């Protein structure tokens with residue numbers, strides 16, 4: 001029987017999450033929720049200097065806006081004892097060894113290796129140091145950083161041999177990484193703080209994470225992480241690495257570039273569902289399309305349909321999706337938000353204007369046109385025409401049939417049809433040359449305003 005998934009989304013709270021992070025979060029959310037599983041929001045905040053509570057809170061708020069409500073929230077600083085215990089276990093097993101090279105020394109070693117046409121893999125020279133040599137380095141004021149001893153040799157650690165770790169990736173299918181192709185990863189910095197790798201694996205083990213779903217920039221880390229799970233006596237989880245998003249210039253997204261942060265897109269007025277849909281479906285075999293609910297989006301998510309190549313984010317495509325989404329939104333879904341921006345036109349108003357909006361806030365402009373005062377640039381030739389139109393406006397408050405009857409009567413009397421018939425009316429009634437269906441706007445504008453707008457120009461001419 002398949003186990004119920006436990007996934008984690010593990011952002012470091014060092015900035016605002018962007019649309020690419022949202023993709024990772026949504027993929028985790030859809031994956032686990034479609035199987036009744038658990039979603040852990042785990043702040044990867046071992047980097048205390050750059051992590052802030054404010055960013056952590058913003059990330060939680062952004063996830064909530066996207067429709068993601070974590071079952072559990074974890075923070076790494078609270079778990080320092082567990083990381084220390086795991087490090088001790090590895091040290092005791094001889095799998096974590098101290099190294100004293102400075103950054104410049106390592107750079108020089110790598111440059112020499114490259115010059116000889118060799119891959120810049122750490123040569124494990126620190127393993128040869130005696131306790132006395134280490135003591136001397138410490139006396140010089142150096143402190144050790146600690147590397148994880150990869151199991152990539154049979155007898156001689158200085159002769160690594162091809163050692164593959166394989167996994168069946170949820171997104172990429174069969175994958176393999178040769179542990180002999182990489183350096184023993186540094187797990188503990190020389191100031192004693194942990195890099196991301198060990199805490200992440202310890203957390204995944206302790207929290208029972210079954211599936212690690214993340215961006216494909218972590219594919220190469222996976223080999224060493226599998227070896228670390230094994231070294232800690234744990235079964236590695238299932239891994240899934242999805243393609244990354246790029247910006248419009250084809251560059252990777254980063255928390256530092258705020259333009260595509262979830263918050264910036266929200267502030268720019270994009271619908272939650274448009275952003276979530278776009279983040280989920282671009283760079284997949286499924287067409288980007290306006291959907292009614294997040295559940296409908298979840299139903300379309302399929303790791304198999306996700307492309308291998310990076311996907312490019314385009315704000316104009318997002319804007320287009322937003323427009324299409326608004327055009328099919330129900331009044332019930334927007335009623336409260338319309339009220340909040342001072343609109344009480346009810347469902348008829350919403351149905352009239354929804355095909356003519358890029359952002360929900362645009363409704364305010366149409367509301368002002370319907371209820372406020374407008375100014376229209378009317379051709380002198382049309383002044384009499386508008387007076388005729390005013391005379392022919394059917395008695396009583398206009399309803400949804402009025403427009404057809406009214407313009408039929410105007411056509412019969414003036415002989416105008418097509419644009420010469422409709423454009424002066426549109427201009428006089430809305431001040432604009434395009435916009436929502438006038439048949440729907442007319443009942444909203446109402447008889448007194450309609451008559452006033454038609455005759456305003458006549459009076460000015462007289």
Ligand code: GLU
Pocket residue numbers: 010011012044196200212213214218
């Ligand atoms: N903090 C890491 C990142 O944001 C998490 C990677 C992982 O999911 O293991 O890239």
